[in-house]
Structures are given as structure tokens and as C-alpha cells.
Amino acid sequence: MKLLITVIIYALFIAYLLGAVLYFIGNKSGKKQALSTASLMVKIGLVLNIAALIVRTMIAGRLPLANSGEFTLWFTVVTVALYLYYEAKAKMREAGGAVMLISALLVGSIIVLMKGQLGEATPLMPALKSPWLTIHVLTAAVAYACFALAAGLAIMQLAKAETKITDEIIHRIVAGGFVMLSLTIVFGAVWAEQAWGSYWSWDPKETWALITWIIYALYLHLHRRLGWKGKTASKMVIAGFVLVLFTFFGVNYLLSGLHSYA
Amino acid sequence: MEILKKVYRYLSSMKTGLVLLVLVGSAAAVGSAFLPDVFFNTWLFKLLLIILSVNMVLCTANRFILLKSRLKKNRNKWFREIGNLLLHAGIVFILAGLLVYAFYGQNGQIAIRTGDTVDVSQIIALKEPFSLRLDDFKVEYNEDGSPSQYNSYVTVLESGITKDDAVISVNHPLNYRGVKFYQQSYGYLIKTKYTNDTGSEVEELIKEGNFIKPEGTERTVKVFRYIPNFDPNHGMVTKTMRPDNPRIIFSVYEDKQLIGVGAAQFDERVEIDENVYVVFPAVEPYTILKVKSDPGLPLAFWGGGMFMIGVTMALLAAPSQGKKTESIDSNREMR
Ligand code: HEM
Numbered sequence: 001m002k003l004l005i006t007v008i009i010y011a012l013f014i015a016y017l018l019g020a021v022l023y024f025i026g027n028k029s030g031k032k033q034a035l036s037t038a039s040l041m042v043k044i045g046l047v048l049n050i051a052a053l054i055v056r057t058m059i060a061g062r063l064p065l066a067n068s069g070e071f072t073l074w075f076t077v078v079t080v081a082l083y084l085y086y087e088a089k090a091k092m093r094e095a096g097g098a099v100m101l102i103s104a105l106l107v108g109s110i111i112v113l114m115k116g117q118l119g120e121a122t123p124l125m126p127a128l129k130s131p132w133l134t135i136h137v138l139t140a141a142v143a144y145a146c147f148a149l150a151a152g153l154a155i156m157q158l159a160k161a162e163t164k165i166t167d168e169i170i171h172r173i174v175a176g177g178f179v180m181l182s183l184t185i186v187f188g189a190v191w192a193e194q195a196w197g198s199y200w201s202w203d204p205k206e207t208w209a210l211i212t213w214i215i216y217a218l219y220l221h222l223h224r225r226l227g228w229k230g231k232t233a234s235k236m237v238i239a240g241f242v243l244v245l246f247t248f249f250g251v252n253y254l255l256s257g258l259h260s261y262a
Numbered sequence: 263m264e265i266l267k268k269v270y271r272y273l274s275s276m277k278t279g280l281v282l283l284v285l286v287g288s289a290a291a292v293g294s295a296f297l298p299d300v301f302f303n304t305w306l307f308k309l310l311l312i313i314l315s316v317n318m319v320l321c322t323a324n325r326f327i328l329l330k331s332r333l334k335k336n337r338n339k340w341f342r343e344i345g346n347l348l349l350h351a352g353i354v355f356i357l358a359g360l361l362v363y364a365f366y367g368q369n370g371q372i373a374i375r376t377g378d379t380v381d382v383s384q385i386i387a388l389k390e391p392f393s394l395r396l397d398d399f400k401v402e403y404n405e406d407g408s409p410s411q412y413n414s415y416v417t418v419l420e421s422g423i424t425k426d427d428a429v430i431s432v433n434h435p436l437n438y439r440g441v442k443f444y445q446q447s448y449g450y451l452i453k454t455k456y457t458n459d460t461g462s463e464v465e466e467l468i469k470e471g472n473f474i475k476p477e478g479t480e481r482t483v484k485v486f487r488y489i490p491n492f493d494p495n496h497g498m499v500t501k502t503m504r505p506d507n508p509r510i511i512f513s514v515y516e517d518k519q520l521i522g523v524g525a526a527q528f529d530e531r532v533e534i535d536e537n538v539y540v541v542f543p544a545v546e547p548y549t550i551l552k553v554k555s556d557p558g559l560p561l562a563f564w565g566g567g568m569f570m571i572g573v574t575m576a577l578l579a580a581p582s583q584g585k586k587t588e589s590i591d592s593n594r595e596m597r
Contacts, residue, residue, distance in 0.1 A: 123404040126411050126432035126445075175577040182573045186566045195433050197369070197444035197552040199562060200360070202302040207294040214287040220577075221280055 001059050002119035008052045009110055009118065015045035016076070016104035023096030035093050042080060042100060049077040056118050065137040066128050068252055069110050069117035074137065075248075076103045078145035086149065086173075092164055099152035109249070132191035140184040144244055146177025147216075151241035154234035167229045170237055171220075178216045185209055208247040215240045274320030282314045308364070315357040322350040345575025348568045355565025362558030369554040375451065375467075375546060379419065382441065385553050392438070393419045397427075399448065399549045407491065407502025412445050414549040430551065440555055447550035450488045452510055455541040467546060479535035481521070486511045488545050492525055510542040 019041035026034030053073050056064040064070035083099045086092075110118065150173040157165040188206070193199040200206060219236045222228040228236075272278055289310060293301030301307060325347060333340050370385040374396040383391035398415040411431050418426040418438050428436045436443040451467040456476040458464045468474060468485040475482050492509035493501040501507075509525040514534055526532050531539045 121406075123406065123408055123410060126409060129411070130433045179573050179578045183570055186570050189566065191433075193559075194435060195444075197435065197442065197446070197554050199559075202290075202294070202298070204294050204298065207290050211287045211291055214283050218280060218283060221276070225276065 001055065005052060005055045005059065005118050008048055008055060009107065012045055012048040012052060012076075013104060013107040013111060015041050015048055016080070016100050016107055019045060020097050020100035020104055023093060023100060027094060027097060035096075038096055038100075039084075039087065039093070042084060042096070045103075046077065046080050046084065049073060049080065052118075053077065059119065059121055061121060062124060063134065065133055066124055067114070067117050067122065068248070069114035071137060071141065071248075072106050072110050072114070073118075074141035075144050075148075076106050078141050079103050079106075079148045082145050082149050082173075083152075086169075090169065094160070094163060094165060095149075095153045095156045098155045099149055102148050102152055113249075113253070127195045130191055130195065132187055132194070136184060136187040136191055139180050139187060143177045143180035143184055144248070146173050146180060147237075147241050147244050150174045150177060150237050154237040157234050158231060158238075167223070167233055170234065171223055174216060174219060174237060174240075178213070178220060181209070181213050181216065185213060204251045205247065208243070208251050212240065212243040212247050215243055270320070273317055274324055275317075276321060279314070279317045279321055282310065282317055286310055286314060311357065312361070315354060315361070318350060318354050318357070322347065322354055325350070341579060342576050345572045345577070345579070348572030349576055350572070352565045352567070352569025352572050355568060356562050357565075359558035359560075359562030359565055362561060363556050367554070367556045367558060369552065369556075371446065371550060371552055373449070373548050373550045374414075374416075375548040382553060386441070386555055388441070388555075390420070390439070392425065394443070394551075395419060396549055399547045401448070401503070401547075403502075403504040407504040407506065409503045412448055412549075414445055414551065416443070430549075440557070442554050442556075444552040444554070445549070446552040448547055449550065450545040450547050452485050452488055452542055453544045453546060454485055455543055456483075456539070465543070474540070476534060476538050476540060479538045481514050481516045481535050481538075483534055483540055484513045484515065485542075486513055486523075489525070508545070510545075512540070512542075 019038050022034050022038035022041060025031070026038055053064060056070060056073065060066075060070075064073065079099065080103055083096070083103075087096065150170050153165050153170050153173070157163050157170070185206075188209070189199040192201070192206075215236065219228075219233065219240065222236075223233055289301075289307055293307065329343060329347065333343060368386040372380050372382070372385055372394070374380050374394065376396050376399055379393050379395040381391065381393045382388060395417045396414060397417055398413075400413045400415070401409050402411045402413070404410045414430040416428055416430060416436065417424055418428070418436075426438060430436045430443050430445050432445045435445075449470070451469060453465060454468045454474060455463065455465045456474060457478065459475065459477050461477055466474070470485065470487050473482050473484050487498065487510075489498070489500045489509050489511060490503055490505040490507075491501040492507045498511060509527060511523070511525050512532070513520055513524075514522045524532060526542055529541060529543055531541055534540055
């Protein structure tokens with residue numbers, strides 16, 4: 001089992017990375033062949049990602065919702081699923097390279113930073129035994145995935161002179177992510193109230209989630225009310241995702257707090 | 263009058279709100295990185311939150327007043343309008359809840375030993391006082407020896423009469439008439455048997471790290487720590503929390519000089535000096551509960567609910583801005 005999950009994670013990393021490279025090549029050269037192979041790689045990756053979650057569930061003997069390795073698997077599985085949905089719906093493959101590179105790097109972070117987390121059977125500590133954990137983590141995964149997808153689109157929109165990626169689509173995805181992040185924060189507060197007896201304690205993870213939420217709230221207001229569109233708006237979406245990554249990695253590895261086990 | 267109007271306009275504008283949000287965000291970032299333990303309690307930060315609340319109250323109230331005429335103008339947008347209103351009002355409720363807690367909330371901590379009763383009104387002010395008795399404290403373990411749950415079995419008493427009983431565990435607080443009790447921590451007192459300076463044999467409960475002075479010797483003994491699962495390879499730290507190999511770590515001093523350290527089993531007779539013995543028959547756990555009364559909690563709770571529903575209505579369920587909504591954007595009220 002331990003070997004199995006290691007193999008799956010490496011294969012997953014390669015599938016996503018290959019997908020990214022093929023998307024970049026295909027978009028640059030306009031070769032349809034490369035682009036459809038890229039899509040295929042991503043679909044294989046998605047299956048591997050789901051397999052990783054199933055194997056992890058078997059190893060842990062519980063739903064994999066607790067440590068950062070487990071969360072990263074949810075993060076990428078939703079990002080990639082959303083991306084594939086977007087690709088099918090918008091019939092555009094322009095953002096594939098950026099989104100898959102982000103996903104590959106996230107899986108890479110499991111290999112580099114979270115070694116051994118997925119191979120060991122680690123029971124939940126008492127504070128994590130709550131139905132609110134499930135809903136808090138799953139909404140967070142969807143929120144982060146939306147922001148990753150939006151950032152991927154925004155990067156490609158900035159990088160290319162001519163693009164079919166519109167502000168409208170980026171705005172919609174950010175709006176979806178914002179709703180999910182709002183739910184994540186409220187569910188997290190409800191849970192913190194039950195587990196620790198205070199719903200908001202300015203612990204670093206809470207604080208940085210709030211900061212992330214604020215930047216997207218600004219984006220939504222500026223986008224609609226002041227008509228900030230195009231490059232400035234896209235830069236904000238990318239900055240927002242940098243904050244997402246800091247809330248996830250930076251807080252876990254640089255600042256300490258209640259959440260530091262996750 | 264003009265000035266007042268201007269101040270009001272400024273305070274209630276959305277632009278000011280956005281500027282305040284940027285300020286709160288930057289302050290929180292700096293605070294969490296450099297002064298995590300104090301910054302969020304400073305007046306500067308609280309003032310910022312209060313100004314933000316005032317701004318949002320005014321802004322939301324204005325939107326509420328204008329709601330009817332806005333709805334007349336754009337019938338197709340009522341869903342989003344209601345959502346927006348709920349979302350902003352929800353945030354205001356949450357901030358109000360926090361404010362009420364800041365003024366009227368109380369919290370404290372109680373440590374109770376099995377069998378003991380604690381008067382809760384000694385910890386926080388209560389209109390109708392009541393007491394809490396700990397009947398039992400049990401830790402459950404996973405297969406690997408890590409704790410899976412801490413349970414405090416308690417009875418609520420009013421003037422000696424039993425009113426309620428409950429099990430308080432992590433994630434399952436007890437709520438008794440608005441006072442909440444949370445399982446926070448626990449510890450052990452170490453039962454220690456020795457002959458004291460009056461010559462009689464006593465059995466005392468010693469707090470970890472405290473000293474005893476047995477009769478018949480100049481030496482003192484520090485009852486250092488209880489280790490549930492002792493393993494020499496782990497040193498002074500327990501291998502797991504489960505009591506698989508319980509030991510009491512103690513040290514012996516003479517003239518303030520450390521002369522020896524030991525790891526005693528329960529009931530083991532430890533010779534401290536010639537014919538002077540100390541025995542540790544058992545340990546007794548005590549529970550540590552957090553006690554809190556927060557009259558602002560219902561406000562925050564309803565605010566959270568309104569906020570979640572509002573955010574979903576305004577952003578997810580509403581159609582995206584298509585051609586139809588252009589007209590609304592052209593009459594933005596950028597007050
Ligand atoms: C504290 C965090 C805040 C959040 C999360 C938030 C969130 C939102 C959201 C999601 C929208 C809908 C945007 C859209 O329809 O695209 C919105 C709209 C709006 N917000 Fe806020 N807001 C916040 C603070 C404020 C403040 C402080 C004000 C001003 C006092 C304000 C005033 C407005 C106004 C006027 C709209 C109108 C949008 C419309 O007409 O469609 N908001 N806000």
C-alpha cells in the first residue's frame with residue numbers, strides 16, 4: 001500500500017507535468033495532435049488522482065481530510081476536474097498549460113514537502129473528529145481550485161496579445177471561488193467554536209484566509225462597481241492566488257497555530 | 263451641517279469601505295507575521311474594525327432604504343439584490359456579535375479533580391450561580407496509542423440539587439443556560455506516600471514538578487513528571503499517551519545539589535536515603551475545561567447564516583452580467 005501510493009503520486013506528477021508541456025507546445029505550434037494528447041494525459045491524471053484518494057482512504061482507514069498531503073490531493077482533483085469541464089464547455093485549450101503546471105507543482109509539493117504523510121496510517125486527533133471538518137475541507141478545496149483555475153486563465157490572458165479568454169469567464173470563476181471560500185470560513189468558525197470555544201481567534205490560518213477573502217472581495221467590487229477589467233483585474237486574480245498559496249504553504253511552514261497540523 | 267453631511271457621505275460610502283478593507287487586510291498581515299499574540303488586541307486594530315462596522319451599517323442601511331426603488335428599476339435582479347443585502351447585513355451582524363463579546367463576554371478556565379465540585383460563579387459572573395462536579399475523566403485511545411477522545415463526565419448542581427449531567431468531550435461542549443464548557447486540556451496529580459516531618463505516614467496528591475520533604479533525611483524529592491508510556495529511548499517524553507508503561511520520574515536533591523534521578527513504577531518502594539522510602543501508588547487525572555459566556559454568539563450565528571445565504575444568492579445563483587444588466591451598471595451609485 002505504501003509503495004502503491006508512492007507510485008501513484010509519482011505517476012500523477014508525471015501525467016500532469018506532461019499534460020502541461022503538451023498544452024504549451026500545442027498552443028505555441030497550433031498542433032491539434034499535441035493538444036488532444038495533452039487532454040488525454042490530463043484525463044489519465046484525473047483518474048490517478050482519484051485513485052490516490054481512494055488508496056489513501058484505505059491506508060488511513062478514514063476519509064482523507066486531515067493533513068496537507070491529503071488536502072493537496074483534493075485541491076488538485078477539483079482543479080483538474082473544473083479545468084476539464086471548462087475546456088469542454090468553452091471549447092478552449094489556451095489555459096491548459098498554466099493550469100496543469102500549477103496542478104503538477106502542487107503534486108510535486110507532496111513529493112518534496114509532505115514525504116511520508118500519505119503512506120502512514122494516522123488516526124485523527126480529537127479536535128479533528130467533527131462533521132464540520134469534512135464540509136470545511138471540501139469547500140476549501142473547491143474554493144482553492146476555482147482560484148487556481150482563475151489564476152491560470154488570468155496568467156494566459158496576460159501572457160498573450162490575442163486571446164479568447166474573457167474577463168467575464170474569469171469573473172464568474174472567481175465569484176464561485178469566493179462563495180466557497182466564504183462558506184469555508186464560516187464552517188471553520190462554527191467548528192472552531194465547538195472544538196476550541198471561540199469562533200475567531202486570529203490564528204494565522206484564519207487571519208490569512210481572511211486576507212485572501214478580502215483581496216477577492218476587493219476584486220469583485222472593483223470589477224463591478226469601478227469597472228476594473230482587463231490587465232489590472234487579471235493581476236489581482238493572480239495576486240489573490242499567490243495569497244491562497246501563502247495561506248496554504250506559508251502559514252503551514254512559516255507561521256504556527258491551531259491549523260499547523262493541516 | 264454641510265460638514266456633517268460630508269462626513270456622513272464619506273463614512274457611508276463604499277469606497278471608504280474598500281479602503282478600510284485594504285487597511286484591515288494589511289494590518290492583519292503585518293500583525294500575524296510580527297506580533298501574532300498582541301496585535302489583534304490593540305486598540306488601533308479594534309478601532310479599525312469598529313469604523314468598518316459603522317461604515318457597513320450605514321452602507322447597508324442606505325441600500326435597504328433604496329431597495330424598493332432599485333427593485334422597481336430592475337425587476338429581474340431582485341434575487342441578487344436581496345442576496346447582496348443579506349450578505350452585507352450578515353457581516354454587520356457578525357461584527358456586532360464580536361463587539362458584544364468584547365464588552366459583555368466572559369471566559370475562564372477550571373481544573374476539576376474527579377469527585378470535586380467547582381462553583382462556576384467563582385470563575386465568571388453569573389446571575390443564578392451553579393456548580394459543576396466531575397464524576398469521572400476518561401481518555402480513549404486509538405490502536406497506536408494516540409488519544410482519540412477526552413471525556414469529562416460532569417453533573418450540574420444548583421444549591422446542591424442535581425440539574426443535569428453530561429459528557430463533555432472535544433467537539434462536544436456542554437451548554438448550560440448560556441454558559442458553555444469545552445474540553446480543553448487535562449493533567450495528572452501524583453499520589454505520593456511518605457513519612458512527613460511529624461512522623462506520620464501521609465498520602466498526598468502532588469502536582470508535577472513540586473517537592474516533598476520526607477522525615478528522617480536532609481534530602482528533598484522533586485516529583486517531576488508522570489510518563490504514561492515510558493521508554494528510555496524517548497527520554498523524558500512519553501512514547502504514546504496510553505498508559506502502557508507508566509512511570510513517575512523523580513529526582514533527589516541534597517543541599518540543592520541533584521544527586522539522582524529515577525523512574526518509579528506504581529507502588530514501587532523507592533529508597534531516598536537509608537531507611538527512608540517514598541511510594542507512588544497511582545496518579546489521579548484532573549480535567550481542564552474552558553468556561554465561556556458569550557451573549558453575542560446568537561448574533562454572530564445568525565449573521566453567519568445570513569452571510570452564507572446572501573453570498574450564494576448574490577454570486578452563484580444570480581445570472582452573470584449579460585447585456586440585460588448593462589443598464590444597472592450605468593446607474594451605479596458610487597457614493
Ligand atoms: C467586508 C467585506 C465585504 C464583502 C465580502 C462584500 C461582498 C460583496 C459582494 C460579493 C458583492 C456583489 C458584487 C457583485 O454583484 O458582483 C458586493 C456588492 C456590493 N458591496 Fe460589498 N462587500 C463587503 C464590504 C462592503 C462594504 C464595506 C461596502 C460599503 C459600505 C460594500 C458595498 C457594496 C455595494 C454598494 C455593492 C453593490 C453591488 C451591486 O450593486 O451589485 N461592501 N459586496
